[in-house]
Amino acid sequence: MKLFSNLAGVLIFALAGCAVGPNYQRPKTKLEKNFGELAQTNSAISSATTTNSPAVEWWRSFNDPELDHLIDEALRQNYNLRIALTRVREARYQRSIVAADLFPNIDADAGYWHGGGSKNVSLSLGSSSGSSGSGSGGTSPKRDAMNSDPHGGGGAAGGGKSSVGTNPFSDQLTPFGKGGLPGVTSSIYQIGFDSTWELDIFGGNRRRLEAAAGELGASVEDLHDVTLSLLAEVARNYVELRGTQQRLIVAQKNLAAQKETLDLATSRANAGLTSRADVVRAAAEVATTSATIPPLQASARRSIHLLSTLLAEEPMALSDELESNKPPVFLPPEVPVGLPSELLERRPDIRRAERRMAAATARVGSAEADLFPKFAMTGGVGLDSTSTGSLFDWQSRYFFISPTVVWRVFDAGRIISNVALQKANRSESELQYRDTILTALREVEDALVAYATEQEHCNALAEALRQNQDALGLVRNQYKNGLANFLEVLDAQRSVLSSEDQLTEANETLGTDLVALYKALGGGWEMRK
Secondary structure, eight states, X not given: OHHHHHHHHHHHHHHHOOOOSOOOOOOOOOOOSSOHHHHSSOHHHHHHEESSOOOSSGGGGGOOHHHHHHHHHHHHHOHHHHHHHHHHHHHHHHHHHHHGGGSOEEEEEEEEEEEEBOTTOEEEOTTSTTOEEEGGGTSOTTSOGGGSXXXXXXXXXXXXXXXXXXXXTOOOOOTTOTTSSBTOEEEEEEEEEEEEEEEOTTOHHHHHHHHHHHHHHHHHHHHHHHHHHHHHHHHHHHHHXXXXXXXXXXXXXXXXXXXXXXXXXXXXXXXXXXXHHHHHHHHHHHHHHHHTHHHHHHHHHHHHHHHXXXXXXXXXXXXXXXXXXXXXXXXXXXXXXXXXXXXXHHOHHHHHXXXXXXXXXXXXXXXXXXXXXXXEEEEEEEEEESSSTTTTSGGGXXXXXXXXXXXXXXXXXXXXXHHHHHHHHHHHHHHHXXXXXXXXXXXXXXXXXXXXHHHHHHHHHHHHHHHHHHHHHHHHHHHHTTSSOXXXXXHHHHHHHHHHHHHHHHHHHHHHXXXXXXXXXXXXXXXXX
């Protein structure tokens, strides 16, 4: 009873022991109340944004069912996303492996041993001068085989097991030889359980578990980051596809208008009302515009190929679905951007850096725990007998228990250096965390400026297009009536074509800038938590 009382006291002390090393606390970060660009006297940014919290499913603000369908399929099928999910599972298994170190290991074993000791082995009897045993002179062959040690150890009460868990089939040479006691032939049957348990007195294993949990959290945020990147990639490429298709429509429409101008110039030249030079110039404009169409067609095809692979499909899989020209995506009049403090919870890269910092902090404690002694318990229970008939008798029982302590007294500074290394890693992870926050803030500020100024750019281009279209109409009428030369018509056509193409491209850029802003704000991954 006293033994078990002492054991219970050790266990209680182990469970109540404090883990060495620093306890993790998330660093305090001071952020402004609003994004800096919103505080500037810039009416374009202020009118394009609000401080409401951003929507989780931000892509639905484009009001495009086709885009919604593509994103749903990408979230279900994308290979990079599935790889990231597999890595989360790996991290969970790794955490379970580390957690197992907090519990005892229990092995069940059973075995049979039969052997006979050599009669030519001499045993020293200590202080008795010249006293030795050889063959039957050293031991009595009538001795009960149960009292022999066929494993070269103590009596059968230990079942041939030492406190270090001797294998019953060990091939180690002993003072008795490999066959057991000299001159004795014996057999033994064994069934038992062995257990070892390192008591986590100073919390080294618990700190390792904290580190594994931090790495698991980081892998989860990796999954969220891949999700966010996938959402933005699908949305950006879809916007670019629709923008390219719209530029194709504009180019084809202008090509048709230029062909009409070529027909007009040809008819006037045939009537002697203008020179053949006007016809050549008109034909050159038609050829120039025709040359812009193939690159746009190739760009549209590449976008379709990329969108297909993002959905884990063959490059041509979405051709029938996406080849038909559709209007550019709808852009919301205002974008909710939230507050800078919300980025700490919305941005997966910030959350990942914070989890890695927590893991690095825990590894400091794990390293410091190696400075202290390690306590362990080894024990076993089982049955030993020289015959199967008595193996399960109560008298065949055995048990042993062996508390141990190990304290490294010299390692040439290895432990101290490891502690210093883990502290340096922890400082590095904190700096990376703070740098990630600054990078996130910069990306949002840049995206706000890009989106707001592109809106102004689009408004200016739209006004320029209206003016150039009016000018073209006037010049064409004047040319028909002989009041303007053909060069004026061509210049007006070039201005219209350039303005219309620039406006279409600017609208595409505005859409991709909006996607970049949504990505910088984070979010979208929450729907997969």
